[in-house]
Amino acid sequence: LFSTVEMAPRDPILGLNEQFAADTNPAKVNLGVGVYYDDNGKLPLLKCVVEAERQMLEAPKARGYLPIDGIAAYDKAVQGLVFGADSDVVTGGRVATVQAIGGTGGLKIGADFLKKVNPDATVLISDPSWENHRALFSNAGFPVGTYPYYDAENRGINFAGMLAAIDAAPAGTVVLLHACCHNPTGYDITGEQWDQVIASIKARNLVAFLDMAYQGFGDGIAEDGAVIGKFVAAGLDFFVSTSFSKSFSLYGERVGALSVVCASKEEATRVLSQLKIAIRTNYSNPPTHGAQIVATVLTTPALRTMWEDELAAMRVRIKEMRTLLVEKLTAAGVQGDLSYIVRQKGMFSYSGLNKDQMVRLRGEFGVYGVDSGRICVAALNTKNIGYVADAIVKVM
Ligand code: LMR
Numbered sequence: 001l002f003s004t005v006e007m008a009p010r011d012p013i014l015g016l017n018e019q020f021a022a023d024t025n026p027a028k029v030n031l032g033v034g035v036y037y038d039d040n041g042k043l044p045l046l047k048c049v050v051e052a053e054r055q056m057l058e059a060p061k062a063r064g065y066l067p068i069d070g071i072a073a074y075d076k077a078v079q080g081l082v083f084g085a086d087s088d089v090v091t092g093g094r095v096a097t098v099q100a101i102g103g104t105g106g107l108k109i110g111a112d113f114l115k116k117v118n119p120d121a122t123v124l125i126s127d128p129s130w131e132n133h134r135a136l137f138s139n140a141g142f143p144v145g146t147y148p149y150y151d152a153e154n155r156g157i158n159f160a161g162m163l164a165a166i167d168a169a170p171a172g173t174v175v176l177l178h179a180c181c182h183n184p185t186g187y188d189i190t191g192e193q194w195d196q197v198i199a200s201i202k203a204r205n206l207v208a209f210l211d212m213a214y215q216g217f218g219d220g221i222a223e224d225g226a227v228i229g230k231f232v233a234a235g236l237d238f239f240v241s242t243s244f245s246k247s248f249s250l251y252g253e254r255v256g257a258l259s260v261v262c263a264s265k266e267e268a269t270r271v272l273s274q275l276k277i278a279i280r281t282n283y284s285n286p287p288t289h290g291a292q293i294v295a296t297v298l299t300t301p302a303l304r305t306m307w308e309d310e311l312a313a314m315r316v317r318i319k320e321m322r323t324l325l326v327e328k329l330t331a332a333g334v335q336g337d338l339s340y341i342v343r344q345k346g347m348f349s350y351s352g353l354n355k356d357q358m359v360r361l362r363g364e365f366g367v368y369g370v371d372s373g374r375i376c377v378a379a380l381n382t383k384n385i386g387y388v389a390d391a392i393v394k395v396m
Helices: 014-022 047-058 072-083 102-117 131-139 159-167 191-204 221-233 265-282 289-299 301-331 355-365 385-395
Strands: 095-101 123-127 144-148 174-178 207-212 238-243 255-261 348-350 374-376
Touching: 047 289, 047 301, 072 095, 072 221, 072 238, 072 255, 072 289, 095 102, 095 265, 102 131, 102 207, 102 238, 102 255, 102 265, 123 131, 123 159, 131 144, 131 174, 144 159, 159 191, 191 207, 191 221, 207 221, 255 265, 255 289, 289 301, 301 385, 355 385
Parallel strands: 123 144, 123 174, 174 207, 207 238
Antiparallel strands: 095 255, 238 255, 348 374
16 A cells, blocks of 8 residues: 655755754754744743643643634634724624634635635745645645745845736635745735735735734734734735744644634624534644633733733844844855845744755754745844854855
């Protein structure tokens, strides 16, 4: 049965972790996967999470099956965070929200549901995009194309190209958009540009699917989520997948959600029933622990403030690392304008290094980034940044 099974390539992002773990270089630095580490290079355990777990331990609960769509209080808290508790779509019952296994789970449930209601559509992702977007929608049965995004020459976004591609897409096309902190480039379009994208999506009858895995890592929780309000204001039906992996440093708990904004409450009820089928046939129902932590934090005012402060501290530290990286690269002799590193948002910097240079960074220096040139600046710290900058300069 398995004699002709081919060896699959290593995952371009998570596969690096395996290679990193096996590397014996004592100076190695993992800038591959999108994970935030503190200034001591440690994965943080947020205080709000510890406190929520302490409260959960004080009133221990047996672990029955959750409803297929997850913990009700969690789904409600997600809606409050993503849309605002007072948003018309929330108070009007027009959003179908389900707990999902991380942001990836939200994308997958959305993709499976879309394949049923919009089977002949093409999915457009940004060029470049998170490596898993293409694979995930392809596996759900969609042809996946791209819209222009990164402008290598000008170190920014080819917005004219992006808009032209969206304008040219046939009705029903699913357009996958990064709500904030674009992965992998770190370049986000402006509010005005969002308005143009939304107008085009509306005029062309396209389907927007927003991936919001990094809310709070750009300019702030509200600022990063502002684009959602624009889609709501435009009166569109759309999808939003959210993740708390990064913002709660709960990577291993796989806490995410999918929200589908519908035209009416009645429509949302029908959509929810279909999302539940997608969940049931993929993994039956979601796990309890991580979502309970997030629900507790988001609905307990003191814990929520604590979380917002801890997330702000992560955001600020990443920005400091961006500035410091520019300083170190400049001091190490790199010529030219490096301000793009500070302009980029979120965990990543698209360094402009090519695959050969990334391979050299790994092989010669134990500095791991993605072959596309993406490096995770959230894993830089005051101790490793000088070493990383020197290594980058040597491969340039
Ligand atoms: C990343 O892009 O590194 C993260 O989203 C983690 C992942 O699953 O790829």
